[in-house]
Amino acid sequence: MRAIVIDDEKPAQLHLERLLRSDGRITPVHCFSTAREGLDFLATERVDVVFLDIGMPEMNGLEAAEYIQQLDNSIRIIFVTAYADHAVEAFELHALDYVLKPVSSARLAKTIDRIAAVTIPVSSPVAATTEVQVSQSGGAGVDIHVPGLLTFKHLDIYRSLNEEAQKHKWRTTKSQELFAFLFHHRGEWVSKEILLDQLWADVSQEKGLTHLHTSVYQIRKLLREWDMTGKLEYNMNRYRLLPGNLVSDVEQFEQGTSYAAITTDHVDQLKDIAALYRGDYLEEHDYRWAQAKARELRRKYIRLVMDLAEWNMNHGRGKEAIEQLSELLEREPYAEDICRLMMNVYASLEDQQAILQLYDSFTQTLLEDLGHQPEPETSRLYENLMAR
Template sequence: MKAILIDDEKPALLHLERLLDSDGRIRVTGKFTSAREGLDHLLADKAEIVFLDIEMPEMNGLEAAEYISQIDRNIMIVYTTAYSEYAIEAFELNALDYLLKPIHPDRLSKTVERVAVYDQHKASRIEAVKPDDPQVVCFKRLMLADSSGSGGKLRWRTMKAQELFAILLHHKGRWIDRGLLLDTMWPDVESDKAVTYLHTSISQVRKVLKDWGVEAAVEYAQESYRLFAEGIVTDVEKFEREVGDNPVITEQNREHYERVLELYRGDYLEEHDYSWAKPRSGELLERFAVLAKAIADYEMKHGNERQALRSLVLLQEKDPYSEEVCRLVLTAYAGIGDFVSLKACYEAFAHVLKKELGLEPEPQTKRLYEQLMRKRD
């Protein structure tokens, strides 16, 4: 598990880091002497646990906890404090535990055990299979959930068998001409060998489906194949169904749409780099962008710029050349008064455009940047 440490006293940070390193069960990925620095880090790089000092200047730990819950409600918080009277208030803000300074190794070990138990219970709740839970993951990489719902344990005998299943799933329920399959998967192989490879791969796919134990089958008729799998739900299908054509974010459905956004773990079949999947990948990225911008727009209108940045940073990673997304990110940083990040964001965007596309930011983006920076002054 990954953790970050936030404490305005550097000796306390180093002491806690040494204790955690000695314990070995939690990996420290960041140390910060202000709550604001820690919050900015969480927007860019997730962590499962935050060890958070309560008494800090500018923003104390109790206030920071409220911002952390906006970034990700699943982050576990452990308070560190020299004042035991804060313990009750800490638990009222859903802290998992608290540690009194100076922190003793035995007490920290109990906290780490509590974290591990809580994480296991949380994982069990997440992995409990619901009727419409995706049995197949297509965002980022192709994975099949086994009958226990643990996910990703079934293995393909060959990469070609995996790709064949991906193509059949891509056209789920529709017939695919055998010639098209041969041209797509073995374009440079002589006909007889290609047919043999296809038959072998079909057999391997059928074996995986049998071992998988789901209601699915590869059917053949009139020189064509199709995957009959009405009982299989993919993360892509669930994502598209939930997003719809024009999502309207309200206070009542905001959390629902945030969970839908989390289905998009990466681009469609991204790690496999199938050329035939590129058009579909672009379509899904556009839907992701529509939802991410809708959520960010709602949050910014309601004064939750930090929460908006969570969606916008994800979107900018996927679409680094978008002028519109860049302007939204700049506006959000200005809204929280973080002009250092605002300047760094604009300069990084301009550098990427110049280096990779040979372009300058659009005049509208330049003007917005200059206007926002003048507000700082």
């Protein structure tokens, strides 16, 4: 196996290089004093392992690891640090292992044992010729379905194997929120500064960066282990999420609500689209940054349900329209336009008693909760319908 060493301390470089050569299982092909030099080398040369110091000026080891994974996520990263607390953080991030300075031959031997157990050398013909293919049907009758993302009400990622749904278990709430935030801005570059301000404003910058790197690692692990074609990319202190084959309810919903008018050909499809709305966008998480999007999607949902109800009313399906509007009015108890449409549907069913009960109930709700009467347009419609 081939390795490079990146450490700003020359004595530490020479010491680690000597230990590697003494062990004999890994060949140190080069040593670099800055992360930038090491990254430039990796841009044109392949190695199996990078021994990476955390505490370096200009670009530290944690940031350098982001770029290394971006160049080739098969490279095994071993963090080298003089501080035990940093070592634990490093192990949580990208590293296969970490070693504390001063590095001993016995500790390094254990690290190389771990590397050897999981790494195929780049010189191996298997590494050069083997391709992993993901098909819709795997061996032993396993049916692999495209992962799905649910964002209405609660954020969840599902996949199904042999018709059984499997839900991803988020390791931390912050890795879940980071995924939600990057998906919210999918395809767009988001700077580290914005991520730290939006998600980790309540902790120090150093602690926030540690949480950010840990969450990034967890997301990349999810993408890899669930056979997703999407990527979490890093460049120039910015991240972006490319969803790949991940199918989300919010994307389906937004595509479905771009209709010009409801027709017989696609009314059933629009009913399915409305059913995707299990609750407000990321409702149970109460993310401040998601509130504007939540209001936008809620307006689209209300418009869709009202259009479906009006279509049902005009096609002699008044009872179905009432069911749709009753559920909608529970979500929006002060919405006058929903109340007016319900009164019109009851009028199409020639049910004056229902009009009376609805108007009285709606008027009482407005008076008790908000302290005002229905709008003149609502009152005039009620009077005209009752006069008939």
